[in-house]
Amino acid sequence: MEGLLTRCRVLPTLATCSCQPSRYVPGRFHHCAPGRRQRLVLSRVFQPQNLREDQVLSLEGKVSDLTCKSQRLMLQVGLIYPASPGCYHLLPYTVRALEKLVRVIDQEMQAIGGQKVNMPSLSPAELWQATNRWNLMGKELLRVRDRHGKEYCLGPTHEEAITALVASQKQLSYKQLPLLLYQVTRKFRDEPRPRFGLLRGREFYMKDMYTFDASPEAAWQTYSLVCDAYCSLFHRLGLQFVKVQADVGSIGGTMSHEFQLPVDVGEDRLAICPSCSFSANVETLDLSQMNCPACQSPLTETKGIEVGHTFYLGTKYSSIFNAQFTNFQGKPCLAEMGCYGLGVTRILAAAIEVLSTEDCIRWPHLLAPYQVCLVPPKKGSKEAAAAELTGHLYDHITEAVPQLCGEVLLDDRTHLTIGNRLKDARKLGYPYVIIAGKRALEDPAYFEVWCQNTGEVVFLTKEGLVELLTQVQTV
Numbered sequence: 001m002e003g004l005l006t007r008c009r010v011l012p013t014l015a016t017c018s019c020q021p022s023r024y025v026p027g028r029f030h031h032c033a034p035g036r037r038q039r040l041v042l043s044r045v046f047q048p049q050n051l052r053e054d055q056v057l058s059l060e061g062k063v064s065d066l067t068c069k070s071q072r073l074m075l076q077v078g079l080i081y082p083a084s085p086g087c088y089h090l091l092p093y094t095v096r097a098l099e100k101l102v103r104v105i106d107q108e109m110q111a112i113g114g115q116k117v118n119m120p121s122l123s124p125a126e127l128w129q130a131t132n133r134w135n136l137m138g139k140e141l142l143r144v145r146d147r148h149g150k151e152y153c154l155g156p157t158h159e160e161a162i163t164a165l166v167a168s169q170k171q172l173s174y175k176q177l178p179l180l181l182y183q184v185t186r187k188f189r190d191e192p193r194p195r196f197g198l199l200r201g202r203e204f205y206m207k208d209m210y211t212f213d214a215s216p217e218a219a220w221q222t223y224s225l226v227c228d229a230y231c232s233l234f235h236r237l238g239l240q241f242v243k244v245q246a247d248v249g250s251i252g253g254t255m256s257h258e259f260q261l262p263v264d265v266g267e268d269r270l271a272i273c274p275s276c277s278f279s280a281n282v283e284t285l286d287l288s289q290m291n292c293p294a295c296q297s298p299l300t301e302t303k304g305i306e307v308g309h310t311f312y313l314g315t316k317y318s319s320i321f322n323a324q325f326t327n328f329q330g331k332p333c334l335a336e337m338g339c340y341g342l343g344v345t346r347i348l349a350a351a352i353e354v355l356s357t358e359d360c361i362r363w364p365h366l367l368a369p370y371q372v373c374l375v376p377p378k379k380g381s382k383e384a385a386a387a388e389l390t391g392h393l394y395d396h397i398t399e400a401v402p403q404l405c406g407e408v409l410l411d412d413r414t415h416l417t418i419g420n421r422l423k424d425a426r427k428l429g430y431p432y433v434i435i436a437g438k439r440a441l442e443d444p445a446y447f448e449v450w451c452q453n454t455g456e457v458v459f460l461t462k463e464g465l466v467e468l469l470t471q472v473q474t475v
């Protein structure tokens, strides 16, 4: 973030600094006083943008594939950049949003007792051979061989690794259970046809949690606890979701649910009962089953993007790796397991897919890379006198609303008109865009405020702005 701070020696016109030259350390970014002068300026954000659709397609090695809305918007405004098929550079705005999402996920997982770990991406072949998934996963598993000829895969999921880790702890007692271990790491899947940007890539971030319980009853309780945490997460993000019964696939186990965001571009078909709470991935239903198994109402079909998946595993993995604990009688027993995934980069792209308009990105308010964009007048314009006022407003907001420290970006490209910069700001989806236009020269000064999530445009004084922004929630 420091790279975006204005430097004392190369001050853009707007970021005047009245600090003492003696306190200036050459070559370092300057912090005059906490919360002051650290103005984040847009011209320094690394943001390759304005790619035309044909450039996007050629960068991705595609000729005619139409991309989906989130992929197109994310490429156009410089949130991601293609690296190779199914792999993207995540650029500064995206990383900020991703880090916020991870913070929300951490809060939810830790609220139910989750402990964060971080396992290697390289996963030894022996572990996968033990469960036979080395063969079952087929070509989706990205395999590598080291200089000694030893085989590994780049982990698409970590049931084997975590169960072997827990099995190595010979002193595990029932008193230490339930054990909920999770990580947020890069995962790899050699997709035959990667598409839709971050929605279906070959390298992506996933949150995967693995739970170990002393009995099937306790494991079921943990299962519903994690499902509740997922519901809480999607509520906080303001995303409509459905929890559907799902196929266990190559992970295995006896029960599974998917968390789906209903949207047309989704690749999963969901059957939903309009009369009761029944909903299922069509994969799990008999093709002739057109009526709800619970209440017999006709099922309606919709498409969804899978953003979360939960599995009740039982002892499928603990029996193979001998992951045991000692029970209250001192006897060794196999742990009852569950595993729980969230597609982290996919949630980000799916949220953009469902919330955005055709031309403008909309973020879940907690995840917006920056909450506020300040637009000062154009250099040389009639309103140019309000430029200094914008700088003061910047400092005032970050001081008066502490949670917005680091969340306010100043669009210092004052060679552009306010209109052009407003268009960019709306496209990028900052929840609040504040413009110092004509009315900023009135006494008291009024600023034009675009509240993008509600679509309102209001004129507020400095005090009114602070009152509005105090309500902004951040993570």
Ligand SMILES: [Zn+2]
Pocket: 273, 274, 275, 276, 277, 278, 292, 293, 294, 295, 296, 297
């Ligand atoms: Zn029903």
